Amino acid sequence: MSLFAHAMRLHRQYPDDPLPRYGEPLPDDASHPPRRRIPEPEDRRLVGADVAAVLDAYFANPMSTPEELVHAFHHLYPPSNSNQHVAAAALRADRQRVQETGRWLVRHSTDRCSVDVGLALLAHAWSAENVPLVQTIGLLSRQFGPRAAETLRGRGGTTDALLWLARRVTIWGRVHTVEALLDLGGAADRWLLRHACDGSPLDGYFAGTVATRAHLHAAITSPAVDDDLVDHTGRLLAVMTRCHGMGLTIEHYPPARAVLAAHAGHLGRQTPGLERYLNAAVVADHLAELPPDGREWIGADREPILARYLGVLQSDEWSTAVRLMLDRSNEYHAWLAGTTAARLRLRAFDGFGPSADIAPTGTT
Template sequence: MSAPHERPTLAPSLYAYAKGLRDSDPDAPPPRGGHPLPDTAKPPGRRNLRYAEARAAVTAILLPLLDAPDPVRAAAEAERALGATGVVRGQVVFHAAAAIEPPEEPAARARTRTFARHLVRTGTIVPGVAAGLGLLSPLAEPEDIPYLRVLGLLDGLLDPVDRTLAPLDREAAALLWLIHRTRGEELRGLVEALAAGDRAAVSDRLLRLPTEARDMGPEASRRVAEAVGLAGLLRTDPDHPGLLARAVHLLVRMTSSRDYHAEVLRYGEAVGLYETVAAHAHLLPRDVEHRARLLTLALDLRSGPSHLLPWPPGRREELHRTLLDAAARPGPAPADPAGRRRADWIRRTARQLRAAPQDPPRFRIEVAVADPGDPDVVETRFLIHGRPLVPEAFGPGPGESPERLLDSGALRAGPEPREVRLAEAYCTEGCCGALYVTVRREGEHVVWSDWRWPGRLAELPDTPTYRFDAAAYDAEIARAENDHSWTWPARRTARLITAGLRDRPDLLTRWGLRQGWISSDFGQPDTTVVTFTGPPLGSGGRSAAEGEPRQFLWRLPDDGSPPEERAATALRRLAEGDPRRYPELRG
């Protein structure tokens, strides 16, 4: 006998098909990745339809049918027409339908809701159901939740179901996401406990989740927090040290810039969770792990996305001080190098945050260094009127490094306008874009204008033109360029080597070499890495006449000597002979 998903003719709709699969074994855990769609769920596609054309075709079908007097018959006609377009991607159909504004007139609004519900509940192909979900997304009501929870079990419908269900029931939407997207055994155990409704097992599985960044990304952390009702759990039992520590960990992961969105801003209970965490932070052990995470939260409240949460007046500043005080408490001295590195970061960053003005000027630049135990980025942050610019105007990535913006003088306002890249998407500019601004001097003012976000928008109409007093602007740029309080020896060494090569580029160019990136190693932050590219050495120590340029990596571990001495030694060695003889050669 064939499996249920191989007998689609027995299911008159995708909803009935999914419900039949669930009801056939109600005690079974949800399948990894969801149930497969039946073969008939996707009509034959046409490859010549581009994204814009597909959306236009969907809109052209739906708009006239929304005015039909019989919404049930119109929905059936819409599914037939959608199947004939050749558009098979549910997300394209969903976005086209969701872009249609629902009518304001009550009778027309009710008719649109009926039309959408009929597609959702009786649709037999992905385009039909996705169109219904798109139209229903601004009109959905609690009675739609059971249908959405069932449809969300199908592979291929998660994203449109998630967008429609999340405003109604975030816990249910988060569980569906976890069913489809979890990979590790610990997370899978949590999913099964949630699906079974076993609250005791949920708490146990929550405490067993991995703490490595690669295992718990920002979105996964938000979804776990939503699925388990983390803010409510912690309010109920705030003195539980394991639960408190887990809440801190998940909140920290949500603040990471290594994702397509600032997940902490999408977490509806972030303010409440911050409140509970801060109120009980003193209960956590004083080891370097917990102190580093509390300091990460304080840093994000200062100049990261968490600053933008809907805080009551003055409350963000109070929580920032509370978390900073808890993180700065002395604790046991770590014995391992990684622990000592984190302890040094805590001392350096806490001192930096305490020295920063609590009421920043109109334009302020700060460098934020992530916890070296959970390496992320070193980024330049901009506070304008006290608010962080990059997460508010951009979102999918951090600010550029201080080496690119400050050491290079890129932010200085000269007589000619200069376009500057302030931030790049974490997945690279070629994927999700970057944030550019043009800096120019106009008399007694410096102007930031002509914002660009290539890959997303030709211009950013919601980002205003900023005009700064030129003298104050120049003073802030000079202060930021000369502020080394955020740095550490290996990074300081890298900056000094870069400055030396800026003054003497011939140290590399005389060998036909071009300078690459020079910084601290991402995985080993106590090591300085100098890179350059050019022709490899051939026989007899001469440059190879043919072949692609190669990349050379020269690693300089921290030997305890001052950065100025290490940089001078490195530059002296570059001056004494061909630098291709001692670094690592890359393909």
């Protein structure tokens, strides 16, 4: 089965959501074991030169067919879409043939290496007709999501195409798709401010960038604020409290004070919700635990903002509602109970403990 057919089959089962387990296992897993590593050329300037040589030979022969390329790149180091050698090979060849070859490889190849090359060819011989192909193969988030996002990036009129893909990819595919959307503004910003973070550990790579470049400060302090924006602001802020070494942290986000104050104010006007509560608890705990020499970024605003968060978190309404939503078998809830909730003495966690047959071992 081709990788495209595999993606299409799963997409029919899950048309509006990311594919379970990123669409894995893939049909060609047997020929790509986890420990398989192709050494990178010592001279990085040569990355892609061997792939370009194969393409040059192929395009030089008018009788060659795309089937001949299916396994031609299996033992070669995979170049990026922007690789200059692959780009030059594509530009040296007839554009129509480059498009036809790229489309055939993406749609029919049974080997991921030649699908990658097919995507690269489409990036250098772009046509709007390529969009459905690129979107569909990109649903295999871990393997092709990043390259699919890069292929769509910067192409005229692809905001909708990228948004379609962003709603259906996760992990690294999500990271690259979000990064591509950040260049577009408008409808892309509106989506990013409400949906960019999906709860993946990789959210930390882009949460601060989304907050900055999609203008979170202007959105959350405007008169027109909706629940989706407030909820995702809580997620962004929670991620930014713990993404050290990955991306922009809350301490280095210039409008942090105003955004925190606005979010805390909006939170108090929302109905109780589990994710709302847990994200707010993470943010409040971060503020409460700041050492005296680590408060310069928030200054005198720390106390009133923290008090506003705690006023919601410790209220009878929220405590009672969230207590009924907590799951004793959920490892993240159990971890929060022993850390954040214990430090803040959150009433919602009163009497909370792991179930008799579940021993939490992680935070997810």
